Amino acid sequence: MKVQITSSKTVKPADDGGVAAPSTDESVPLNVFDKVTYDVHIAVIYAFRPPNPPNAALEQGLARALAVYRDWAGRLEDGPDGRPAVLLNDGGARFVEATVDAPLARSMPFKPSPELLRLHPSIDGPIEELVQVQLTRFACGSLVVGFTAHHRIADGQATGNFLVAWGLGSRLLPVEPLPVRDRATRFQPRDQPLVEFPHRDTEYHLPAKKRVEEEEDDDDDIIGGVAHDKIKVHKVLFTKEFVARLKARASSGLPPSTAQRRGYSTFESLVGHLWRAVTAARGLGSGETTKLRISVNGRARMRPPVPREYFGNMVLWAFPRSDAGDLASRPVQHAADLIHRAVSRVDDAYFRSFIDFASSGAVEAEGLATTADESQVVLCPDVEVDSWLGINFYDLDFGGGCPFYFMPSYLPMEGTVFLLPSFLGDGGIEAYVSLFEGHLEEFKRICYNIA
Numbered sequence: 001m002k003v004q005i006t007s008s009k010t011v012k013p014a015d016d017g018g019v020a021a022p023s024t025d026e027s028v029p030l031n032v033f034d035k036v037t038y039d040v041h042i043a044v045i046y047a048f049r050p051p052n053p054p055n056a057a058l059e060q061g062l063a064r065a066l067a068v069y070r071d072w073a074g075r076l077e078d079g080p081d082g083r084p085a086v087l088l089n090d091g092g093a094r095f096v097e098a099t100v101d102a103p104l105a106r107s108m109p110f111k112p113s114p115e116l117l118r119l120h121p122s123i124d125g126p127i128e129e130l131v132q133v134q135l136t137r138f139a140c141g142s143l144v145v146g147f148t149a150h151h152r153i154a155d156g157q158a159t160g161n162f163l164v165a166w167g168l169g170s171r172l173l174p175v176e177p178l179p180v181r182d183r184a185t186r187f188q189p190r191d192q193p194l195v196e197f198p199h200r201d202t203e204y205h206l207p208a209k210k211r212v213e214e215e216e217d218d219d220d221d222i223i224g225g226v227a228h229d230k231i232k233v234h235k236v237l238f239t240k241e242f243v244a245r246l247k248a249r250a251s252s253g254l255p256p257s258t259a260q261r262r263g264y265s266t267f268e269s270l271v272g273h274l275w276r277a278v279t280a281a282r283g284l285g286s287g288e289t290t291k292l293r294i295s296v297n298g299r300a301r302m303r304p305p306v307p308r309e310y311f312g313n314m315v316l317w318a319f320p321r322s323d324a325g326d327l328a329s330r331p332v333q334h335a336a337d338l339i340h341r342a343v344s345r346v347d348d349a350y351f352r353s354f355i356d357f358a359s360s361g362a363v364e365a366e367g368l369a370t371t372a373d374e375s376q377v378v379l380c381p382d383v384e385v386d387s388w389l390g391i392n393f394y395d396l397d398f399g400g401g402c403p404f405y406f407m408p409s410y411l412p413m414e415g416t417v418f419l420l421p422s423f424l425g426d427g428g429i430e431a432y433v434s435l436f437e438g439h440l441e442e443f444k445r446i447c448y449n450i451a
Contacts, residue, residue: 048142048143246332
């Protein structure tokens with residue numbers, strides 16, 4: 001697939017009449033949830049069948065959406081107090097136009113490979129813009145949209161809301177509902193802070209001493225490069241029927257008196273299954289501990305609930321863990337139960353405890369670093385799961401209908417799993433699993449075994 005870039009420009013906020021938004025030098029501090037998440041751009045790929053509106057309509061729609069979501073048009077920098085902030089200077093988003101002199105069918109369905117990186121602006125190195133867009137037109141009239149967004153500005157749900165707003169703006173429709181943009185004031189510590197949980201060992205950690213010998217640093221770079229080359233991303237499709245059987249197996253034999261008498265959820269059952277399969281494929285055994293990192297959206301968990309329209313980050317993590325041999329040898333119900341218990345503990349009390357700790361000054365005083373480390377290449381023996389099952393990514397509509405294909409870009413980070421609804425729209429679930437090449441073949445062999 002040969003992608004030809006034809007233009008690259010900056011799109012700035014503008015109202016419905018095309019009038020540029022008034023400039024501002026307002027600086028909005030990042031809150032504790034923004035600062036604890038990954039400091040990286042996340043990229044996704046959309047595909048739309050023809051007919052599609054012209055690029056100019058999508059450019060104007062982006063300008064309208066940016067006028068409502070001003071943070072995305074800003075820049076990350078240190079605020080007046082020296083802490084990370086968003087400067088609302090309307091610097092704008094990167095808007096790239098490209099073509100492919102071939103029909104899209106020749107490349108579909110997209111495989112998780114480095115070729116996907118041609119379909120969106122680069123996310124490597126320092127990037128000034130917080131949002132980047134690439135519109136790639138294929139010879140058949142199909143449109144592929146590559147979208148990248150900085151994670152510290154918004155989590156998946158907030159980013160999904162912005163994408164829907166982009167579609168509305170492109171169709172000259174009002175952006176509704178409006179985002180709730182109060183990141184700097186919403187999550188304040190309590191008058192009497194109460195830190196009830198060990199946040200130093202979950203969201204934060206004390207980083208190991210940095211190596212000062214240049215030779216050791218060079219060795220690390222070489223090892224990291226070799227490991228990176230051996231990591232492959234594989235897409236697994238779990239049909240609706242498979243998921244139903246898996247849930248039934250996970251929930252079978254539960255005593256009526258237990259809290260889980262209604263059975264384990266789709267998420268708990270499928271993630272438990274994948275955790276076991278990855279652990280077995282890696283060949284991990286008794287005496288080795290494996291840990292899951294699961295994103296937990298706090299909007300509905302806090303009391304009172306945070307609006308779904310809140311724009312920013314509202315995610316912490318659950319960390320179920322198990323002896324690897326025990327996990328692989330016991331049935332999926334055991335893994336589902338570990339996940340259920342760990343996620344249930346990330347409740348209102350936990351979120352408020354985190355706010356109190358992260359606002360206390362201990363992070364800065366002790367030199368703590370976040371455990372959400374985008375520089376990690378290999379997570380083994382651990383696994384990280386990001387679920388997009390409940391996010392409205394498929395609701396993006398520029399006027400020609402919703403996308404017929406959606407997927408994350410290529411991210412060869414060993415041990416990561418992305419879950420999203422099947423593009424077939426049949427109730428199935430796709431899992432994008434990154435593993436070492438040597439472990440991947442065994443994973444493929446066992447990933448459909450229900451035990």
